[in-house]
Amino acid sequence: MPETFETRLAEFAASLRDAGAIRSETIEHAFASVARHHCVPQFRYGPKTITVPQDQQPSSEVLDIIYSHQSLLTSTGQDGGPPSSSSAPTLMARMLEALDLHPGMRVLEIGAGTGYNAALITTITKAPVVTVDAGANTADSATKSIRRLGLDHQVTVEHGDGYLGELSGAPYDRIIVTCGVAGISPHWLDQLVPGGLILAPVAHGGVHPLLAAGHNGTLNAKAALWADFMPATGFLRPAELVGHDPADYIPPAPVTRIPDASPARTTAAYNDLWFYLATRDSRITRAYLDDDTVDITKGACALHAPQRGTAWVQTDGSIAAAGESTVAEELRSLIHEWTANGQATLTQFTASFDSTDTSDKPLWTPSQWTLAAIDTAAHAIK
Numbered sequence: 001m002p003e004t005f006e007t008r009l010a011e012f013a014a015s016l017r018d019a020g021a022i023r024s025e026t027i028e029h030a031f032a033s034v035a036r037h038h039c040v041p042q043f044r045y046g047p048k049t050i051t052v053p054q055d056q057q058p059s060s061e062v063l064d065i066i067y068s069h070q071s072l073l074t075s076t077g078q079d080g081g082p083p084s085s086s087s088a089p090t091l092m093a094r095m096l097e098a099l100d101l102h103p104g105m106r107v108l109e110i111g112a113g114t115g116y117n118a119a120l121i122t123t124i125t126k127a128p129v130v131t132v133d134a135g136a137n138t139a140d141s142a143t144k145s146i147r148r149l150g151l152d153h154q155v156t157v158e159h160g161d162g163y164l165g166e167l168s169g170a171p172y173d174r175i176i177v178t179c180g181v182a183g184i185s186p187h188w189l190d191q192l193v194p195g196g197l198i199l200a201p202v203a204h205g206g207v208h209p210l211l212a213a214g215h216n217g218t219l220n221a222k223a224a225l226w227a228d229f230m231p232a233t234g235f236l237r238p239a240e241l242v243g244h245d246p247a248d249y250i251p252p253a254p255v256t257r258i259p260d261a262s263p264a265r266t267t268a269a270y271n272d273l274w275f276y277l278a279t280r281d282s283r284i285t286r287a288y289l290d291d292d293t294v295d296i297t298k299g300a301c302a303l304h305a306p307q308r309g310t311a312w313v314q315t316d317g318s319i320a321a322a323g324e325s326t327v328a329e330e331l332r333s334l335i336h337e338w339t340a341n342g343q344a345t346l347t348q349f350t351a352s353f354d355s356t357d358t359s360d361k362p363l364w365t366p367s368q369w370t371l372a373a374i375d376t377a378a379h380a381i382k
Contacts, residue, residue, distance in 0.1 A: 005057065009033070012067040012089075019069065021093035026101070030123040031093065036066050039116035039145040040086055043072040054148060074114055075138060082233050084138045086114045087178065091227055098212055098224045099174050099199050101125050106169060108191065110162035110200075111178035111232070112138060115145035115155070121176070122154040130169035132158045134233050163235040163361065165191045177201060179232040180208035182241035183356065183363030189215050201229040202366065203242040205278025205301065206286030209346060211366075219353040219364050223346045226271040235361040243282060244304050249290035253309075253322040261319040261328075262335045270315050274301040275346035276338045277313075277331075279369035287312070294320045303331040341371065348372050 013032035016022045022031065037058055042051050045065060052058050052066070066072070071091075075084040096117075101107070105125045109118050112133035122129045133139040139159035146155045158166055163185045165175075170191035177200035188198055192215060201208035202221075207228040213221035231237050239245070265273065278284040287302035287310055298314040309323015311331040321328035338344065351366040 005035075008063065008067060009035070015069070016089055016093050019090055021090040021097075023097055026124050027093060027096050027120075030096075030120045031089065033123055034116065034119045034149065036086070036089075036116055037063060038148040039114035039119065039142075040066060040072055040074055041141070041144075043074045043086070044076070045072070074141075075135070082135050082138070082179075083230050084113055084133075084135060085230065086116055087229075091225075092117055092120070094225055095176065095199060095210065095227075096120060096124065098210065099176055100197065101174065103127070105173035106171070107174045107176065108132070108166055108169060108172040108188075109176050109178065110165075110181075110188075110236075112142040112157050113178055115142035115149075115157065117176070117178060118142070118155045118157070119146060119149050119151050122151055127154075128169055129155045130158065130166050130172075131155065132160050132162050132166050134160070134162060161234060162232065163187065167191065172196060175199070178229065179236070180229040181232050181236040181363075182238060183236075183365035184213055184219065184353065185236065186355070186362055186364065189219065189364075199224065201227055203231075203237065204366070205274055205284045206244060206246050207274070209275060211351065213353075221351045221353070221366070223275065223349040223351070226268075226275065226346060235358070236363070238358045238361075238363075240358060241356060241363065241365060244285040244287065246286040246288060246300075249288050250304070250310050250322060252289065252291045252293070255289070255293045255320050255322050256325070256328070258319040258321070258328060258332065260317065261313065261332050262317045262339070264317045265315055267315065269343065270299055270301070270313075272343065272345045273313065273335065273338055275349065276341070276344055277301065277303070277334050279349060279371075280334055280337070281330075289322060294322070303327055303334070305330075344371055 010032045013028045022028050069090045071088040072086040101124045107129045109131035112131040118129045118131040143157040165187040171193045175198045180201050182203050198213040202211045210225040211221040212224040286300045302312045304310045305327050309327040311321040311328040350370045352368050353364040354367040355362045356365045
């Protein structure tokens with residue numbers, strides 16, 4: 001690897017540490033060692049499709065994009081498979097930190113994507129990684145990425161249904177999920193060692209925050225990170241378990257505003273509020289109005305009550321409401337409750353799970369949230 005490129009990788013890893021995404025030397029070493037551009041032979045950047053040469057070093061302009069902190073869309077799904085992307089490296093680093101990896105750990109990844117994450121994991125653990133993807137073309141592309149990196153002796157890419165996990169490498173010390181799911185597959189639990197950990201983006205409030213789940217007789221999870229992911233396909237995310245689909249825009253309607261519903265807040269505090277609201281009311285979701293009356297750049301968290309209306313809480317502290325005024329009042333009451341609970345952060349929450357049967361394919365889904373800060377159970381989701 002040319003010295004100049006080694007320097008670029010080292011600076012990229014250092015930038016992730018400076019951003020607070022990396023805390024440990026092993027994860028910094030992984031990002032400084034694995035060439036991300038070998039995993040993204042093509043990606044969308046704005047209106048353009050950028051092809052990344054693999055037989056020579058890409059231009060500095062292309063490398064600047066790849067070795068930035070942004071996600072890269074690698075497949076729109078027009079090939080018949082599900083869309084795929086390389087997640088933002090800041091999120092990937094935080095997930096790997098939350099996964100608590102150690103040398104020798106065997107890891108299963110659900111959602112191979114570009115292969116980059118699996119390559120980082122095996123660089124950290126020096127142990128086998130199995131990664132499964134539902135898209136045939138995505139799995140094939142990830143296989144080629146792993147081969148270009150020279151890690152095919154350590155990483156196995158399988159085309160298959162992530163709901164089933166993958167028995168060939170079981171049992172696993174860690175399972176990491178990189179697509180939005182409705183719950184935890186029982187097959188993952190069967191393939192996890194006692195005391196093992198599952199890190200999965202589980203549908204909650206119209207997004208997919210990351211839960212760190214363990215199974216010792218009962219399944220419990222701790223909320224770990226705010227995030228959102230492309231939704232999984234098939235049995236991992238049945239529509240009946242995730243409520244309002246944000247892709248279903250709210251029809252245009254007159255909008256009223258409550259300018260002083262709550263104080264203005266940072267993005268992080270807004271996400272904590274969003275998480276809290278969704279533990280209290282299953283109607284909390286990510287929603288978009290089918291015109292530009294509500295500025296979603298100020299926040300897309302909404303209480304959506306079909307047939308009655310929708311109300312959005314925004315970062316400036318206002319509520320924008322379309323429909324009955326009572327919906328906005330219900331939302332304001334929940335916001336005040338969050339304030340009374342000390343503006344709880346998402347990492348203060350733990351969840352217990354129940355098994356939910358859908359089409360004879362059960363999933364373990366969060367059934368009750370507990371706010372650890374006050375050591376009392378939050379109300380069960382309505």
